[in-house]
Amino acid sequence: MSGTTARTSHATTELRVRRGGSGDPERYDMYRVPYEEGMSVLDALVWVRAHVDSSLAFRYGCVNANACKTCMALVDGQVAYLCTARLAPEGAQVEPLPKRPLIRDLVTDTVPDDEKL
Amino acid sequence: MYAAIAAARQDASVLLLDKSLVGRGGATIMAQMTVAAAIGHEERDHWADHLDDTLAAGRELCDEKLARLLCENGPARIFEMDRWGAHWARGAGGRIRQVQAPGHGRARCCYVDFLNTGPGVAGTLRRQVSTMSGVRRVSNVTVTDVVVHDGRAVGAVGLDVVTGDIVTLAAEAVILAAGGLTKIFRRNSASTNMGGEAYALALRAGADLIDMEFVQFFPIAHLAPRLVGMDPIMWDPFRYKLGGRLLNGDFEEFMHRYGGQDSGKYTTVRDQASYAILKEVESGRGSPHGGVYLDFRHVPDATLRDAFGPVIDRLATNGIDLTQTPVEVAPTAHYHMGGIRVDQRMETRVAGLYAAGEAVGGANGANRLSGNAITEALVFGECAGRAAGAAAAGTSSGWNDAAAEDAVARLRCAAETFSDDGVPANVLQRRLQDLMWEDVGPFRTGDQLRRALDGIGEIRETPATVHAGGGYNLDLQDRLELHAMLATAEAVTRAALGRAESRGAHQRLDFPESDSGLVRNQVIEMKGEEVAARW
Ligand code: FES
Numbered sequence: 001m002s003g004t005t006a007r008t009s010h011a012t013t014e015l016r017v018r019r020g021g022s023g024d025p026e027r028y029d030m031y032r033v034p035y036e037e038g039m040s041v042l043d044a045l046v047w048v049r050a051h052v053d054s055s056l057a058f059r060y061g062c063v064n065a066n067a068c069k070t071c072m073a074l075v076d077g078q079v080a081y082l083c084t085a086r087l088a089p090e091g092a093q094v095e096p097l098p099k100r101p102l103i104r105d106l107v108t109d110t111v112p113d114d115e116k117l
Numbered sequence: 118m119y120a121a122i123a124a125a126r127q128d129a130s131v132l133l134l135d136k137s138l139v140g141r142g143g144a145t146i147m148a149q150m151t152v153a154a155a156i157g158h159e160e161r162d163h164w165a166d167h168l169d170d171t172l173a174a175g176r177e178l179c180d181e182k183l184a185r186l187l188c189e190n191g192p193a194r195i196f197e198m199d200r201w202g203a204h205w206a207r208g209a210g211g212r213i214r215q216v217q218a219p220g221h222g223r224a225r226c227c228y229v230d231f232l233n234t235g236p237g238v239a240g241t242l243r244r245q246v247s248t249m250s251g252v253r254r255v256s257n258v259t260v261t262d263v264v265v266h267d268g269r270a271v272g273a274v275g276l277d278v279v280t281g282d283i284v285t286l287a288a289e290a291v292i293l294a295a296g297g298l299t300k301i302f303r304r305n306s307a308s309t310n311m312g313g314e315a316y317a318l319a320l321r322a323g324a325d326l327i328d329m330e331f332v333q334f335f336p337i338a339h340l341a342p343r344l345v346g347m348d349p350i351m352w353d354p355f356r357y358k359l360g361g362r363l364l365n366g367d368f369e370e371f372m373h374r375y376g377g378q379d380s381g382k383y384t385t386v387r388d389q390a391s392y393a394i395l396k397e398v399e400s401g402r403g404s405p406h407g408g409v410y411l412d413f414r415h416v417p418d419a420t421l422r423d424a425f426g427p428v429i430d431r432l433a434t435n436g437i438d439l440t441q442t443p444v445e446v447a448p449t450a451h452y453h454m455g456g457i458r459v460d461q462r463m464e465t466r467v468a469g470l471y472a473a474g475e476a477v478g479g480a481n482g483a484n485r486l487s488g489n490a491i492t493e494a495l496v497f498g499e500c501a502g503r504a505a506g507a508a509a510a511g512t513s514s515g516w517n518d519a520a521a522e523d524a525v526a527r528l529r530c531a532a533e534t535f536s537d538d539g540v541p542a543n544v545l546q547r548r549l550q551d552l553m554w555e556d557v558g559p560f561r562t563g564d565q566l567r568r569a570l571d572g573i574g575e576i577r578e579t580p581a582t583v584h585a586g587g588g589y590n591l592d593l594q595d596r597l598e599l600h601a602m603l604a605t606a607e608a609v610t611r612a613a614l615g616r617a618e619s620r621g622a623h624q625r626l627d628f629p630e631s632d633s634g635l636v637r638n639q640v641i642e643m644k645g646e647e648v649a650a651r652w
Contacts, residue, residue: 021588038343038436049591054541055584057591061137061309065149066346067236068141084345103279107589115139115256117277117284 123502175482313605408447483621
């Protein structure tokens with residue numbers, strides 16, 4: 001019984017993230033992240049930046065409220081908001097939106113054309 | 118956004134910059150609550166009554182002229198937003214529905230169903246802005262300096278975060294509307310882009326800040342289980358409508374242990390709830406995630422559904438069933454009463470430099486009424502835009518390359534110095550947030566505040582890692598943001614140290630009483646390179 005508890009509180013899972021900019025060769029980085037039930041894919045990415053690699057780029061704004069709508073990416077091949085997509089215990093693969101020009105890592109050009117300098 | 122619209126109505130040509138996406142960041146979009154304005158649809162009301170309530174909450178420190186502006190112009194803004202298609206909730210006969218939020222003497226607070234006020238307001242403004250030919254929107258530009266020449270604001274320097282290019286922008290007038298500072302605290306309820314940049318920019322440009330010690334902490338923000346798709350401060354209306362019970366980690370009621378000081382006033386009640394919760398946690402009686410439980414298990418399912426229908430479903434998708442499980446809540450940094458000191462035209466002491474929205478200080482004094490934050494975003498935005506637009510019409514920018522030189526050099530240095538050692542700026546931000554939470558949080562002492570100033574200095578001296586790479590470099594964005602956060606954190610801490618009393622949202626454990634000699638506003642300014650306080 002206590003073994004189960006210990007395992008859940010120290011559970012980790014794996015995040016596979018597409019890295020690089022538009023001209024770069026395709027590359028995926030793997031990150032082992034702590035897993036807690038209910039956490040979002042965004043939570044895991046924020047953890048990676050704070051603990052493993054701060055150079056990982058992704059867009060987000062409101063973290064909780066799903067109000068800013070800036071955090072879209074592909075999670076396991078499906079378009080999703082990173083902040084509402086739940087991380088599965090078995091982990092996830094995260095990639096940039098395929099139909100948008102790639103800027104860096106998970107960041108694509110989602111800014112409307114009339115909002116650019 | 119309101120400022121941009123109002124300036125364009127004065128025939129100014131407006132550049133609306135946002136470091137994230139225009140109209141997608143900030144606090145408004147997160148707000149699920151209400152907008153206070155004495156439109157008198159629900160019951161007889163007058164702006165003067167709204168003003169009385171606002172001044173009472175502000176504990177004698179409100180700038181009365183600004184507070185009056187807010188209350189007097191609130192109704193016009195509500196009706197204008199209505200014409201622009203804001204879906205205010207309606208009652209019988211098409212009247213706009215209003216509820217009575219704590220601290221208001223009347224049912225005065227308009228809203229958009231269900232808990233959709235902020236997104237509704239932001240969406241309406243976004244649409245309206247997009248119809249104005251005089252407004253050009255630019256997303257993903259971080260402004261790092263306002264350029265001042267001959268005592269006038271003449272433009273700005275910033276970073277195009279997508280390309281990594283440095284941009285310079287000449288302007289006849291500049292309006293700072295970058296919101297509050299909640300991100301400098303570990304627990305906060307706002308978007309990630311509320312790092313206090315407006316205050317830092319204003320300070321460096323030579324403007325005064327006022328009332329910086331007054332940060333509003335909201336006692337029962339959501340803590341656990343992980344809740345996505347919702348504003349963490351959503352439990353307030355639940356509690357008022359349905360009477361949720363606060364329980365400590367051992368599932369015991371505890372508020373009565375701290376009940377002796379309850380004077381029955383709303384502000385006191387809020388502060389006291391925070392105090393009681395933090396004390397329970399400190400004594401080891403907190404909930405697993407470091408807060409307390411908010412329990413609705415005594416409320417029947419049908420009553421819950423009646424009051425909050427669709428919200429109950431959204432909770433269900435988060436695996437939360439209020440009839441079965443209590444949620445964990447804890448205090449969080451929510452809003453900032455202080456800010457940039459302006460006159461009634463929203464102009465700072467630097468000519469041509471204006472402020473709008475939460476960035477403005479003074480209107481709410483030592484504590485803000487629920488519902489006044491969006492009102493001030495609308496009202497102050499309109500005032501600032503109108504004044505700045507009119508002023509800009511008769512002039513041309515006094516832009517001067519030499520005046521921008523320092524700012525460009527500073528940004529170039531930040532943007533082009535890469536290093537793989539040091540500490541990543543997001544980790545330093547976290548250190549700052551922890552320190553501000555521990556030592557400059559809801560309850561403060563002189564010793565803690567002095568320790569915080571040392572800590573801020575240490576973080577400032579720590580080199581930040583910025584990995585190379587031009588486009589969308591989050592390390593670099595974090596470093597620029599950290600810079601602003603540190604300036605703002607220091608302003609708050611110095612002001613908190615200077616006010617040796619407890620008043621409204623500023624609570625000093627070493628000075629628990631209000632001091633009638635301190636019914637005065639404290640000002641923060643730059644003295645050379647130093648952040649300094651004066652009365
Ligand atoms: S972070 Fe705002 S919608 Fe996802």
